[in-house]
Amino acid sequence: MKKFLMVLILSPGLCLTASRAQDKNKGATVSPPVTDTAKKKPAGITDKVKSSRKFDGLFTLYQDTATGTVQLYVKKNQLGKEYIYQSFSISGPNQLYLNQSMHRATLVFKVQKAFDKLEFSRVNTRFWYDRNNPVSKTAEVDKPEAVFLVEKTVAEDADGYLINADGLFISEKLDPVKPLLLPGPNTMTIFNLGNLNPAKSRYANVRSFPNNSDIVVDLAYDNPAPFNSGTTDITDARYVRVRMQHSLIEMPQNDFRPRRDDPRVGYFLQYINDQTSISPVPYKDIIHRWHLKKKDPSAALSEPVEPIVYWIENTTPNEYRQIIVDAGLKWNEAFEKAGFKNAIQMKIMPDDADWDPADIRYNVIRWVSSAQPTYGAIGPSFVNPKTGQIIGADITIEWYSGSATPVLDELFNTTAPAGKLQYPGMDPQHEANCTLAGELKSQLLTGMTVLDASGASANEVKEMHKQFLIYLIMHEMGHTLGLNHNMKASQMLSPAEINNTEITHKIGLIGSVMDYPAINIALDRSKQGDYYTTKAGPYDLWAIEYGYTPFSEAEEAAGLKSIIARSTDPKLVFGNDGDDMRAPGKAMDPRVNVNELTSDAIGYAEDRFKIVNQTMGKLVPKYTKEGQSYAELRTRYFTLLGQRYSMMAAISRYIGGIYIDRSYPEQKSGVKPYTPVPLATQKRAMDMLHKYVFAPDAFEADAQVYAWLQPQRRGFTQNGSGDDFRITNTTLAIQADGVLSHLLHGVTLQRITNSRLYGNQYSVASMMGDLQKGIFSADIATNVNVFRQNLQTYFVRQLASMIAPQNQQFDDVSKAAALYTLKKIKTQLSTAVSTNEETKAHRANLSFIIENALEQK
Secondary structure, three states, X not given: OHHHHHHHHHHHHHHHHHHHHHHHOOOXXXXXXXXXXXXXXXXXXXXXXXXXXXXXXXXXXXXXXOOOOXXXXXXXXXXXXXXXXEEEEEEOOHHHOOOOOEEEEEEEEEEEEEOOEEEEEEXXXXXXXXXXXXXXXXXXXXXXXXXXXXXXXOEEOOOEEEEEOHHHHOOOOOOOOOOEEOOOOOHHHOOOOOEEOHHHOEEEXXXXXXXXXXXXXXXXXXXXXXXXXXXXXXXXXXXXXXXXXXXXXXXXOOOOOOOEOOOOOOEOEEOOEEOOOOOOOOEOOEEOEOOOOEOOOOOOOEOEOOOEEEEEOOOOOHHHHHHHXXXXXXXXXXXXXXXXXXXXXXXXXXXXXXXOOOOOOOEEEEEEOOOOOOOOEEOOEEXXXXXXXXXXXXXXXXXXOOOOOOOOOOOOOOOOOOOOEEOOOOOHHHHHHHOOOHHHHHHHHHHHHHHHHOOOOHHHHHHHHHHHHHHHHHHHHHHHOOEOOOOOHHHOOOOOOOOOHHHHHHHOOOOOOOOOOOOOOOOOHHHOOOOOOOOOOHHHHHHHHHHHOOOOOOOHHHHHHHHHHHHHOHHHOOOOOOOOOOOOOOOOOOOOOOOOOOOOHHHHHHHHHHHHHHHHHHHHHHHOOOOOOOHHHHHHHHHHHHHHHHHHHHHHOOOOOEEEOOOOHHHOOOOOOEXXXXXXXXXXXXXXXXXXXXXXXXXXXXXXXXXXXXXXXXXOOOOOOOOOOOHHHHHHHHXXXXXXXXXXXXXXXXXXXXXXXXXXOOOHHHHHHHHHXXXXXHHOOOOOOHHHHHHHHHHHHHHHHHHOOOOOOOOXXXXXXXXXHHHHHHHHHHOOOOOOHHHHHHHHHHHHHHHHHHHHO
């Protein structure tokens, strides 16, 4: 109370003193008394970092030498500026795509000061505004901020602020590492990580350079009671560490000019909407490409100021290094079309190199041997999301333990989670890349099996593998140059041209190395040409010309229009993963597919069926070897079985298919955007399926192998129900998954009906009628073997399911056709001839299924 009174007594005096001072200065502004708080200077950082090691660079980092914790120093002139963040997985479970060299999250972020805190937020790069349009004033409206971290400053000096960085790097704030497990009946069969344990996590490496700062962390995940113990790469499912790299990158400051995307050519891209456009397609999408500038801008052909350099990591087997060098340099032919000489340079990393391949300043081609490989090779790059400029790239090739070459040990042995996981931390274009490489490995093993079984020389097998490796490197390098897949390129040559090396050595075997074609194996071995394309194809040359030809700003629009106008050239056709027909019911154009070849994919498939059937009889004599089990024989058989699957899938897509043409009206291609596959072609495809997939003797050649398909025993790893090969189940699976799941898919059936309104002559009822003939007619007057029993039962059950009242996946036209087909089968069964009890039982079961379905209808 006394203190309070004294303040009251003193206050008038203070006011008087202030008043006199103001009078004395004749109106000059006089600062109020300086309090003790105001006298305090900002706490310096010296004491906070005295026990830390300093890493100077783009961002200054301090790591405590005793605890390992890291502090981040943000300069005041760095506040509000945009930076690029890129994450990489360095080591982790392959089945979760956390293995080495996976490029993951790419984003733009900025740091801002908010009172005594620093805010880290993500920048939305998906919109563009014309600043001359008044609507651009709303650029920040209705785009909520994404603040992913707020940290209180622990110290500051005249130039910047210091914060604890563990919350940024020992966390999932920047990259949500852990995949999301989707609900479903098989969720417990999929390995997933537990919860992040920051206390057990640590820093593995801290580096800072002038243009980037790299922080490598080991993130620990704990799961005390895992439902799934994972595959052999998981030491203990309860405790898993994932090594990740956080890269903070300076936003490039250069004269790089973004290049617009065009749907007629295939580049990876940044999706950007023009919010001030009134166009029906207000897109300003930009492609991914390197920043290449000519040393001599006036020269038609000039070396670049900065070439694209790839280093072959010293993990690469010595015998493959020169092949990889030669393969990479083959891309220079394409860049010459764009006006650049020696744009690609290939170097081999010395064994005593003093730099780390994880350093983002080096583009590396590395060779790894993973415990559970999920890919054959992968070639991701990372970009500036604001411009599409490629900043860095890596290619990883998987060496398969136990093989003399990188191939799968068993075709269907994969650790990929088959769509049950989502990867929120991974760029969608990188995620798509992860799942596409299995085809090449099975194709190579097919070629090796056919050559080996037919007595080919070691030199011929070696040449095939060399061509494979060149193709593989060129394909993955194409990705790192910005190109996405072109699954239509394998249609370039006719069956008569495909083995003519005078043609293939000049323009290639296929239009682009960015396809996933079937390996070229001639039915007549004396006419064998190239197995794989070993040069950039016409499409590749044209695509690089579009992406990299330098233009002045005034000339660019006209220059690109002139290049893209050639898209109607048959050698330049393009169709990527969004168009392809791998999944049942997906896409439209049967020519955009994997594991097929030539402009007559149906005829080529027939040759491949014949090759497979011929090779079956050679497997047992060739792969029954002294001193080894039958595991190799089993692997070779599965590979050939996989070829059958690929061929029947490719053929089936012509039924109900639609040819797509993406040319623009001014190109006057003479072709409509959508043209249904001609009726004769659809009927031909159906006849081929009848002969090689549905016929009673379609799998007759395999009988020579069945009794030898024994896996090698390892301890107690045998199947709980026996390790004998499930012949009938496997055969039905490839018939159903490869063919019927597509032909009887609701989307396919509706497409058949819709396309009849603009030219298709094949109705759903007619198509189902042809299926019924192919699946039933050949043995209606005799006994039915077990393959046909399973096939016929599956077909009838699918039709019965379609007409069920509760089934909403099919339109009424499809339901009517299914009902009509079931009734025809019922009539056909009433006239069937059976001479054994098994066939009588089978047909009685079919009649029972049909009658039940009709009653429920």
